[in-house]
Amino acid sequence: MSPKEVRDILAAALLTAGEPLNLHGLLRLFEPEQAPSRETLRKLLDELRDEYRDAPVVLVRVAGGYRFQASERVQPWLARLHAVQTPKPSKALMETLAIIAYRQPITRAEIEEIRGVAVSPGILKTLQGYDWVRVLGHRDTPGRPALLGTTTAFLSHFGLDSLAQLPPLDELRDLEQIAASLS
Secondary structure (H helix, E strand, O other): OOHHHHHHHHHHHHHHOOOOEOHHHHHOOOOOOOOOOHHHHHHHHHHHHHHOOOOOEEEEEEOOEEEEEEOHHHHHHHHHHHHOOOOOOOHHHHHHHHHHHHHOOEOHHHHHHHHOOOOOHHHHHHHHHOOOEEEEEEOOOOOOOEEEEEOHHHHHHOOOOOHHHOOOHHHHHHHHHHHHHHO
């Protein structure tokens, strides 16, 4: 199988997949005797990324895998398609999600302590419904509270390859101060 044929198969799989595909998932596309090495696969993915660099869709690495997504230059038009379908998350929901992302694993009580208000069960159900948050386990304390953490769907939705790509908390505090001074 030629490198171009393998690249075409990779492009088709990534364009049609509903989620990011990691190297292991991409290797499953091929019979074992035809499968490229991981190094070759990475090289071909880099070639695809370069090939689509100026296209309306670009190859990105998110959530430990690869996916095609719309380039930034066409986002304003595509946002109109999704504006009606996607309700804007509430401030409380986003605060709760941010706390979970930065402090995971974390219990509901710890989130409430940080926010200073009770966390609505609806917020946690919504976050779990979006598949952004899941129960990682239970703390070994009385009541065995659930430990919450983010998912790969969270990383994928927010265009992150790992939690290490979250902006530093210092930057977020600066942005809050800037926003407060503008209002």
